[in-house]
Amino acid sequence: MFQTQQDKLNQDIQRWGDEFGRTRSALIPILQEIQAKYFHVSEHAMQVVANMLDIHPVEVYGVVSFYSFLDHRPKGKFIIRLCRTLSCAMQNKDRVARQLENDLGISFGETTPDGRFTLEWANCIGMCDQGPAMLVNDHVFTRVTPDKVHDILDGCRRAFGVFATEKRQEYLV
Ligand code: FES
Numbered sequence: 001m002f003q004t005q006q007d008k009l010n011q012d013i014q015r016w017g018d019e020f021g022r023t024r025s026a027l028i029p030i031l032q033e034i035q036a037k038y039f040h041v042s043e044h045a046m047q048v049v050a051n052m053l054d055i056h057p058v059e060v061y062g063v064v065s066f067y068s069f070l071d072h073r074p075k076g077k078f079i080i081r082l083c084r085t086l087s088c089a090m091q092n093k094d095r096v097a098r099q100l101e102n103d104l105g106i107s108f109g110e111t112t113p114d115g116r117f118t119l120e121w122a123n124c125i126g127m128c129d130q131g132p133a134m135l136v137n138d139h140v141f142t143r144v145t146p147d148k149v150h151d152i153l154d155g156c157r158r159a160f161g162v163f164a165t166e167k168r169q170e171y172l173v
Contacts, residue, residue: 006044012037013048022052027063031070039115040074076111078156081122081135082144088124088131092145096132099146103153117156 016033020026030049034041041064050057064070082088082097101107104117111118127133130142141152 009034009038009042009045010048013045013052017052022054024053024055027053027055027060028067031060031064035070039077040071042072046072074111074115076116076118078116078136079118079120081120081125082108083123083125083127083131083133084121085124085128087128088133091131093132095146096134096144096149099149100153103149117153 013030013034016030017026020029027049030053031041034045034049038045046060046064047057050060061072064072080100082093082100084093084097097108100119104112104119106112106117106119108119108121122135125133125135125140127140127142132144133140133142134144135141136152136156141148144152
């Protein structure tokens with residue numbers, strides 16, 4: 001029988017319920033698993049989680065909208081977060097930002113139409129003496145220049161095929 005994406009999501013949520021429990025304390029771990037695998041937490045997913053944990057869907061939505069690592073809109077498989085805080089701002093982060101926007105053809109806060117890249121601002125990520133700094137998923141890049149942007153994006157594009165179905169894109173470690 002053909003299994004729809006929704007069936008698969010339902011099964012995954014039940015499996016994570018087995019793993020983390022079916023009480024309110026399992027809410028965040030389960031939402032993190034959904035985010036990691038499906039790159040967002042859809043309204044359907046929120047409803048299924050709410051039913052499973054016997055809590056109101058509004059409570060689930062509240063958690064998803066509160067935490068920056070959760071999102072109800074689909075994000076790219078590579079989430080690029082460029083630091084915009086003072087030290088990086090003084091180290092030419094604007095030039096890096098313009099290069100990212102030009103190379104990806106999107107603005108900050110947007111996702112490329114092919115679903116590969118999302119571009120976001122970050123606040124200080126603790127690499128102030130090595131700015132401009134940015135994250136690609138969990139990987140930190142420091143002293144980023146416009147020239148380096150091209151190589152970094154190229155690395156992502158090359159890794160995309162290999163990791164398209166993987167839970168996490170640990171392509172650079
Ligand atoms: S100001 Fe950018 S990493 Fe701290």
